[in-house]
Amino acid sequence: MARIFLIGATGGVGHRLAPMLIHARHEVSGLYRSPEQAEALRAEGIAPVEGDLMEIDAKALGRAVAGHDVIVFSAGAAGSGLDRTAEIDGQGPVKMIEAARANGIRRLYLVSAMPEAGRGGDVKDGFEFYMRTKKEADAALAASGLDWVILRPGTLLHEDGDGMVSLARAVTYGTVKRGNVAQTLAALIDRPEIRQEVLDLTDGHTPLAEAVDALVRP
Numbered sequence: 214m215a216r217i218f219l220i221g222a223t224g225g226v227g228h229r230l231a232p233m234l235i236h237a238r239h240e241v242s243g244l245y246r247s248p249e250q251a252e253a254l255r256a257e258g259i260a261p262v263e264g265d266l267m268e269i270d271a272k273a274l275g276r277a278v279a280g281h282d283v284i285v286f287s288a289g290a291a292g293s294g295l296d297r298t299a300e301i302d303g304q305g306p307v308k309m310i311e312a313a314r315a316n317g318i319r320r321l322y323l324v325s326a327m328p329e330a331g332r333g334g335d336v337k338d339g340f341e342f343y344m345r346t347k348k349e350a351d352a353a354l355a356a357s358g359l360d361w362v363i364l365r366p367g368t369l370l371h372e373d374g375d376g377m378v379s380l381a382r383a384v385t386y387g388t389v390k391r392g393n394v395a396q397t398l399a400a401l402i403d404r405p406e407i408r409q410e411v412l413d414l415t416d417g418h419t420p421l422a423e424a425v426d427a428l429v430r431p
């Protein structure tokens with residue numbers, strides 16, 4: 214059993230992930246920003262913790278995550294503006310690292326993005342900024358010395374998972390069901406020996422458990 218703090222608990226990935234973690238007998242706390250979300254989280258067995266990534270600083274986030282063993286970051290600005298992308302997708306993970314350090318938390322999971330997304334298409338400036346920002350956050354986490362996993366899904370689909378994936382240190386670009394992203398995070402969290410890894414993820418043809426087993430280094 215681990216005590217897991219979920220940043221992005223109310224999102225497409227996060228709201229699928231939390232019940233999986235609870236089912237695996239972990240204790241889950243979830244960050245929320247609007248009052249009506251607190252009751253919904255509580256009803257699902259998630260301890261609600263109020264905080265807005267546009268405002269919270271690393272110290273306050275540190276107080277919020279105190280007492281947890283693992284932090285998962287699956288929040289995102291979802292194209293709502295450059296300033297929000299910079300603060301949520303960019304500074305959010307940086308604050309997470311500081312908050313973790315302040316509390317001796319070593320295990321951090323970051324949902325990033327596969328850099329090949331949008332290549333060859335008519336990509337808007339905001340998307341380029343988003344991808345650059347995601348990479349900067351990846352780099353900050355990879356340099357942290359903590360026990361991180363950076364998960365880089367392809368383009369997300371609004372679907373529950375079927376447990377069939379392509380998950381490895383490098384896979385070619387594709388789409389992925391948000392439910393499969395959640396299932397993958399849950400599976401990785403149950404394998405703490407998989408750490409300091411950058412992993413690509415799309416829907417695929419390999420059962421998730423098999424794909425996760427293949428990641429373990431001899």
Ligand SMILES: NC(=O)c1ccc[n+]([C@@H]2O[C@H](COP(=O)([O-])OP(=O)(O)OC[C@H]3O[C@@H](n4cnc5c(N)ncnc54)[C@H](OP(=O)(O)O)[C@@H]3O)[C@@H](O)[C@H]2O)c1
Nearest residue numbers: 221222223224225226265266267288289291325326368369
């Ligand atoms: N869209 C794609 O194709 C794609 C591809 C690769 C990777 N990703 C990444 O995958 C991750 C998960 O995506 P998703 O679809 O689950 O995202 P989502 O459904 O848009 O959920 C975003 C989450 O972030 C939270 N959030 C947004 N602004 C916040 C703020 N100011 N303070 C605190 N929380 C805030 C949201 O809370 P509220 O419920 O309060 O809004 C929600 O819980 C994101 O990091 C995204 O960048 C996306």
